Each structure stands twice: as structure tokens, then as C-alpha cells.
Amino acid sequence: MKPKNLVIVRAVREQGLNHAEAAAKFGVTRQWVHTLVTRYDAEGPDGVATRSRAPHTRPGTTPALIRDRVVQQRIDLTAQGADAGPATIAWHLAHEGHQAPSTATIRRILHAAGLITPTPGKRPRSSYIRFQAELPNECWQADITHWYLANGTRAEILDILDDHSRFLLDIRPATAFTGPMVVTVMTELISAYGPPASTLTDNGLVFTTRLARYKGARGGFEKLLAAHDITQKNGRPGHPQTQGKIERFHQTLKRWLHARPRPDTIQDLHTLLTEFRTWYNTQRPHRSTGRRTPEQAYTALPKATPTGTRTTEWRSRTDRVDAVGTLTLRYAGRLRHLGIGRAHAGTPVLMLIHDRDVSVSNADTGEIIAEHTIDPSRDYQPRKR
Structure with a gap:
């Protein structure tokens, strides 16, 4: 209780001062004297105790249900090996029928729960120079990465990604990929999806012979592209940022694989990759496609076709x-x-x-x-x- 408030009330009730006189004597407003007397008459001495000035309701406060769901989504998505950033969590909340808070609010909730590790040295996203094909099939990116089986054997993984939509056209494992194997995969994709206008790869010999130590004939991949008038593009040696989308895709792939037991055989890995492809194309929203799935983005626009001029060897x-x-x-x-x-x-x-x-x-x-x-x-x- 604030002693001054009680003195004011007792001066009115017990010493006979009116509200104006009490206000002048104690340096407060007449309205405040009236308020204190009213509270005293209704509640006694407790009525003139100091009260919190905080609002009775906070309509902007995130409900506890949503806060709990944000935290649980973070835990579940991380356990699945999926992206679990604020934007992804917001997408999942909206698809569950909740009113999703802003990504800044979600980030604060995750910080409060101790679920975000600060990375002050990380390069800001705004510093990157971004490019993206305008249409599906305008550019396909291809690359080969690796994964280890349970017995320590190293397996290679070939993946081919549509640059515009991030649609995963194909992903498969092998002990080691050869040029003819890559040609077979590419031929199947051209039959299934039509020929792309261009391809973008690194300078691996399965894709190009342009940097081969001993110059010779074009490789099978180069021959196949030339036969379909597909423009071939290769990144600068030692500069993987040129193939940045598929390099970033490998992070998503390996995070997902890390969340699962190591496969015992190449066939087990193939089964895992088939499951991943379905999840990636149809269930995972992508930031760069307006939070659509790659399949939705790939089928939303007409496909680009080859416009290159065939070159002879x-x-x-x-x-x-x-x-x-x-x-x-x-x-x-x-x-x-x-x-x-x-x-x-x-x-x-x-x-x-x-x-x-x-x-x-x-x-x-x-x-x-x-x-x-x-x-x-x-x-x-x-x-x-």
C-alpha cells in the first residue's frame, strides 16, 4: 500500500476536507482524489494500494498454444532432418490451420527456448548475387556427391535439379558413376520431361572433356546435348558458387540422410533416396518458389525448350x-x-x-x-x- 494514498483518503473521510481542498493540499488532481475515495469506500484500505499499470489484456501476445507448437515444430523438423527455420515453421503452422505469427516472432520464441545457436560470422543472405531461370526446363543443374554406407563403403549419388522450380528430376546412387551411366540417366529424363534449354554442371569428366589433360573426342554427355541442341554450361574451375543451387541442395539432402540410419547396401540407399525425392518434391516448401513445393512450381508454367545452335565436331x-x-x-x-x-x-x-x-x-x-x-x-x- 502507498501511505500517501491512505493519508489523502483519511483527510477527506476523517478530517472533513472536500476533494478540491485535498487535491490542493497534497498536490494531486481532484479526479485522483475522487478515484481514491471511491476505491476506499468499495474495498477498504486495500483499494488504495498501488496497482500495476500493465494492460489487463494483450491482444498482440502470441498464445501459449502457438508458442508450444512453434517449439514442437522446431524439434520435430530437426529430428526429421528437414529445414526448421522460422519461415518453414510458419508455413507448417499455416497448413495446420493456425494463425502463424511473423517469422521475427517465431525467431524470438525459438531464442527464448534455447533452440537457436547464434552464428555471427555467417554471411548475410542479402550479400549474395542471385540468379534463377525464368521457366521450368530452362536450365537443369547436375552434380555428383557421395554418402557412406553402414560398412564404411563410399557410394556416389547423381542428382539433377531444375533451376527454376528446384524440382528434383532424378536422384540415384551407384558405386561409381561413369560417363555412359550419366548419359543413360539424362536420356531417360529427356524422354520423361522433354529436353531442357540448357544444362549447368561442374567440369567432371562425366559431364565434359573440355579440361581433360589429353584432348580428344567429346564425351557422351556432350554428344547427347549436342544431338538435342541443348546449350551446355560449365562452372569456373574451383568456383562451386556457380552451381550454388545444387550445392545448397546437397546440404538439404545430407541433413535428411543424417537423421536416418546408415543404409547397408546401395539398394537400401536407393530406397532412401526415392523416399527423399517424394518428400522433397511434394511435401517440402521452398523459400525461393514462394513457399510452394518444387512440384507445384515445376507444373505452374510452360516448359522452356532448346534454342541452341548445333555445333559440329x-x-x-x-x-x-x-x-x-x-x-x-x-x-x-x-x-x-x-x-x-x-x-x-x-x-x-x-x-x-x-x-x-x-x-x-x-x-x-x-x-x-x-x-x-x-x-x-x-x-x-x-x-x-
């Missing part, structure tokens, strides 16, 4: 016909055997290659001794008659 090389009358030539990432004839065994030759057409001449005389049109589906290439 010209090259030459020298060799010597082997003892059984054949030459070897690498085409589309695979070594082919060209039939020349036993009569030319040991002959030094000049090979002129124009895409699939090969002309073989005697290096000493210039006489053309064989011509071939490469059949990409077979190893041995008989000469034209």
Missing part, C-alpha cells in the same frame, strides 16, 4: 592399324573399334573425324583406305563398302 588424329586390322577411336565417351582390314596391319594412318563420319587414309601416301559412320549403339564399326 572436327578433329584429326594419327594412329597405326593393329595386327588384326582395326583402329580404336573414342566417341561419346566410349572406345570404339573401327574395322580397316588385315591387309593394312601396321600401316600408319591419318584419321579425319567430322561428328560421326570418319575418313582413314594411309599417312604415307594419302590414299583413303576406309570410311566409317559411327553407330553410337555398338562397339565394332565395320567400314563402308
